Amino acid sequence: xxxxxxxDLPIRxxxxxxxxxxxxxxxxxxxxxxxTGKTTLVPLALAAAVEGRVVVAEPRRLAARAAAGRxxxxxxxxxxxxxxxxxxGDRRVGRRTRIEVVTSGLLVRRLQDDPExxxxxxxxxxxxxxxxxxxxxxxxxLLDARAGLRPDLRVLATSATVAAERLSALxxxxxxxxxxxAHGRTYPVRTAYVVPLPRERIEAQVARTTRIALxxxxxxxxxxxxxxxxxxxxxxxxxxxxxxxxVALHGxxxxxxxxxxxxxxxxxxxxxxxxxxxSSLTVPGVRAVVDSGLARVPRIDRARGLSGLATVRVSAxxxxxxxxxxxxxxxxxxxxxWPEYEHTTxxxxxxxxxxxxxxxxxxxxxxxxxxxxxxxxxxxxxxxxGGLNAGRDVLRALGAVDGDGAVTDRGRRIARIGLHPRLARxxxxxxxxxxxxxxxxxxxxLDDDSYISGIDLVTGLRVLRRERPAHWRxxxxxxxxxxxGRDGKDDPAFVVALAYPERLxxxxxxxxxxxxxxxxxxxxVLPGAGVGDAEWLAVGVATRDPGRAExxxxxxxxxxxxxxxxxxxxxxxxxxxxxxxxxxxxxRRVERLGAIILSQKPVPEPDRRMLAAAVLRGLxxxxxxxxxxxxxxIALRQRLDFLRRTLGAPWPAVDxxxxxxxxxxxxxxxxxxxxxxxxxxxxxxxQALRRLLPWPEAARMDELAPERLEVPSGSRPxxxxxxxxxxxxxxxxxxxxxxxxxxxxxxxxxxxxxxxSPAQRPVAVTADLxxxxxxxxxxxxxxxxxxxxxxxxxxxxxxxxxxxxxxxxAGRDRNG
Numbered sequence: 031x032x033x034x035x036x037x038d039l040p041i042r043x044x045x046x047x048x049x050x051x052x053x054x055x056x057x058x059x060x061x062x063x064x065x066t067g068k069t070t071l072v073p074l075a076l077a078a079a080v081e082g083r084v085v086v087a088e089p090r091r092l093a094a095r096a097a098a099g100r101x102x103x104x105x106x107x108x109x110x111x112x113x114x115x116x117x118x119g120d121r122r123v124g125r126r127t128r129i130e131v132v133t134s135g136l137l138v139r140r141l142q143d144d145p146e147x148x149x150x151x152x153x154x155x156x157x158x159x160x161x162x163x164x165x166x167x168x169x170x171x172l173l174d175a176r177a178g179l180r181p182d183l184r185v186l187a188t189s190a191t192v193a194a195e196r197l198s199a200l201x202x203x204x205x206x207x208x209x210x211x212a213h214g215r216t217y218p219v220r221t222a223y224v225v226p227l228p229r230e231r232i233e234a235q236v237a238r239t240t241r242i243a244l245x246x247x248x249x250x251x252x253x254x255x256x257x258x259x260x261x262x263x264x265x266x267x268x269x270x271x272x273x274x275x276x277v278a279l280h281g282x283x284x285x286x287x288x289x290x291x292x293x294x295x296x297x298x299x300x301x302x303x304x305x306x307x308x309s310s311l312t313v314p315g316v317r318a319v320v321d322s323g324l325a326r327v328p329r330i331d332r333a334r335g336l337s338g339l340a341t342v343r344v345s346a347x348x349x350x351x352x353x354x355x356x357x358x359x360x361x362x363x364x365x366x367x368w369p370e371y372e373h374t375t376x377x378x379x380x381x382x383x384x385x386x387x388x389x390x391x392x393x394x395x396x397x398x399x400x401x402x403x404x405x406x407x408x409x410x411x412x413x414x415x416g417g418l419n420a421g422r423d424v425l426r427a428l429g430a431v432d433g434d435g436a437v438t439d440r441g442r443r444i445a446r447i448g449l450h451p452r453l454a455r456x457x458x459x460x461x462x463x464x465x466x467x468x469x470x471x472x473x474x475x476l477d478d479d480s481y482i483s484g485i486d487l488v489t490g491l492r493v494l495r496r497e498r499p500a501h502w503r504x505x506x507x508x509x510x511x512x513x514x515g516r517d518g519k520d521d522p523a524f525v526v527a528l529a530y531p532e533r534l535x536x537x538x539x540x541x542x543x544x545x546x547x548x549x550x551x552x553x554x555v556l557p558g559a560g561v562g563d564a565e566w567l568a569v570g571v572a573t574r575d576p577g578r579a580e581x582x583x584x585x586x587x588x589x590x591x592x593x594x595x596x597x598x599x600x601x602x603x604x605x606x607x608x609x610x611x612x613x614x615x616x617x618r619r620v621e622r623l624g625a626i627i628l629s630q631k632p633v634p635e636p637d638r639r640m641l642a643a644a645v646l647r648g649l650x651x652x653x654x655x656x657x658x659x660x661x662x663x664i665a666l667r668q669r670l671d672f673l674r675r676t677l678g679a680p681w682p683a684v685d686x687x688x689x690x691x692x693x694x695x696x697x698x699x700x701x702x703x704x705x706x707x708x709x710x711x712x713x714x715x716x717q718a719l720r721r722l723l724p725w726p727e728a729a730r731m732d733e734l735a736p737e738r739l740e741v742p743s744g745s746r747p748x749x750x751x752x753x754x755x756x757x758x759x760x761x762x763x764x765x766x767x768x769x770x771x772x773x774x775x776x777x778x779x780x781x782x783x784x785x786x787s788p789a790q791r792p793v794a795v796t797a798d799l800x801x802x803x804x805x806x807x808x809x810x811x812x813x814x815x816x817x818x819x820x821x822x823x824x825x826x827x828x829x830x831x832x833x834x835x836x837x838x839x840a841g842r843d844r845n846g
Contacts, residue, residue, distance in 0.1 A: 031077045031128045039067030044212045045075040057201035060188045062212035070100045077128045082151030086131045089162045091117040092281045092306045098131040119508045134164035145175045152184045159189040161382040170407040217357040223370040237267035239365045249317030250299040256324040256341045258480040261302040279303035284500045319356040319364040328387035337388040346376040393421030402435030428455045456529035461515030470509035472525040479585045486560035487587040523587035526568035527597035533569040534594045536626045548624030553581040564588040608640040610648030645704045650690045663716025668751035669735040676775035680724035696721040742767040742832030759784040766827040771799045
């Protein structure tokens with residue numbers, strides 16, 4: 031293919047080096063910022079240097095179509111002649127086509143069917159830095175095919191940011207691939223930050239900022255928003271602009287709509303775009319950028335079974351790329367819709383999708399490739415094992431892989447449809463019940479819920495069938511051709527339930543807006559959703575904001591129990607359950623659809639072992655305090671705790687956690703006969719606790735930790751083991767004659783004496799009685815003599831016998 035006269039773009043200076051380097055080394059990395067011409071001029075130069083076909087892989091359909099159109103225009107041809115494209119649902123390629131632009135996902139499918147890529151000499155992987163899941167998988171499979179079947183296949187990876195070292199190592203292995211760079215010609219871009227007003231929605235903030243940009247600059251304004259819904263709402267807020275065209279740019283627009291956004295207009299324009307305009311597309315005439323700072327990316331909440339698109343803050347690298355769009359044709363401005371201080375908190379680069387997205391489809395592609403866990407492939411980032419395992423679990427449930435993870439014939443058929451395996455399953459099995467076209471209509475909306483604006487799927491489908499938007503109609507036609515099925519009852523909820531059986535949801539209470547999904551996650555239906563007061567819903571899309579306990583239904587259709595039983599029969603179970611519920615043991619036979627209880631009946635004669643296990647769970651949930659603890663039982667537990675702390679094993683630990691862990695040992699007989707909470711409340715904890723006493727050591731328990739301690743007066747006050755160290759409270763007269771207090775725990779722990787007045791009030795606290803008699807007693811004695819003159823308070827307590835009463839005469843005779 032002969033090269034035409036190429037436009038004067040920065041990439042022209044390195045085209046010859048790119049072609050030569052790739053011919054010599056087989057692989058190379060090209061780093062060039064957006065706007066340098068790498069997406070359009072490099073494929074033309076490569077096609078002129080090789081005999082076979084050049085395939086360009088783009089991460090997005092819109093970018094693929096735009097790149098093909100631009101290259102065909104440079105050749106003075108129509109798309110489909112020398113340059114063509116293939117995206118899902120749309121293909122324009124002819125016998126003369128030398129350059130074919132495809133999406134990464136489509137090239138993965140083509141590689142699965144033809145690992146040798148017959149007739150292809152060069153594959154160009156564009157915008158590798160965006161780290162889309164399909165692109166990462168494509169890179170791994172291409173390297174594997176090149177290592178085994180096609181060592182002559184040339185692979186060029188391009189990136190708009192500096193990710194060159196890792197790419198070079200991946201492409202070259204032991205001999206890293208050469209890295210080439212092209213520098214763009216850009217103009218300075220000034221930055222302004224716009225703080226949101228209180229309670230201002232992002233669309234209102236962006237619309238307000240767009241008006242500022244129009245007033246302060248010339249040329250077109252490119253506005254970045256996270257998705258099509260935000261674009262619609264922002265466009266409505268800007269509908270009153272005079273002399274300005276407001277146009278949308280996102281992947282679900284018709285080809286005519288996309289082309290209109292990529293052509294200069296007769297009047298000034300505001301282009302409302304998603305992330306598609308960040309790198310691989312050039313929007314002409316832009317001199318100002320308004321950046322919402324948000325992007326929509328795939329995310330999965332595995333704990334709750336929710337997956338889909340989440341709105342996140344952009345990375346610093348993406349924010350820089352967006353800003354650069356304002357400096358292509360002259361000095362420009364970027365307005366960022368966040369406070370300046372927040373900019374330093376942005377992540378440096380986008381999170382690779384392989385780390386955060388649902389990996390079910392990736393798992394299926396790996397199974398088709400023959401390596402279920404991806405072992406042996408060279409990855410940019412290795413797929414997380416948890417995500418792969420979760421994906422394989424879904425595939426096994428769909429019949430797409432067998433128990434060993436090997437792909438089945440049904441799995442290959444699901445893969446060829448080119449949708450998420452759940453949606454492909456809904457299309458295949460739904461077509462047999464509701465008909466091919468009805469199933470295809472529902473699946474198309476599930477694949478992209480931006481086709482409808484409300485929550486009620488049935489109403490949304492009614493509008494689509496009436497308005498018949500071209501892009502939706504083409505995708506429905508494509509999917510309907512892939513399956514067979516006679517027309518049946520049009521039941522969108524059934525098709526949704528086939529795709530997401532675990533999202534079948536039942537209302538938790540009459541009149542409630544809260545539903546429990548079969549997967550166990552609670553979701554809320556917002557007011558005005560249009561699904562009425564339905565008891566059952568088939569939920570197609572649900573999201574959960576951080577910090578919220580319940581998810582929110584975004585797309586659903588009214589269902590009923592028969593439909594749920596039919597569509598999710600694998601989730602049905604009927605088991606005898608004996609459990610502790612709200613403080614009581616409940617024995618019942620329960621029929622469930624996943625986490626949803628369909629019916630329950632009492633079991634009159636429950637299994638004894640299951641009953642005992644339920645009682646034990648109840649005790650462990652409520653704690654040992656549920657038992658009957660007399661004062662003696664509490665004292666025994668405290669003495670055992672003291673011995674455990676002081677002497678260690680074999681004295682048992684008797685804290686709550688330890689007692690509950692050993693409950694079957696010390697409460698075994700009582701648990702075996704307990705049937706309800708009241709039975710537990712009657713158990714004598716003290717008597718049961720004695721089963722934990724260690725023998726023969728327990729024979730010395732009264733010596734090591736006596737319950738009561740005899741003092742010189744002959745009294746036997748109780749030792750308080752609830753304190754550490756233990757305390758003996760006794761009248762001071764009753765310990766006259768004691769030079770030292772006894773020690774506990776084989777002499778290891780001194781007892782603390784709380785010395786009391788005749789009125790039982792504390793007068794001194796000491797663990798060293800001898801020291802107290804020497805230095806503390808005189809002050810205490812003086813106070814006591816004034817308060818209690820009828821009692822004997824000797825200077826030397828050793829001269830008066832310990833006594834309980836007043837001992838008046840004895841005190842006077844001996845101490846004057």
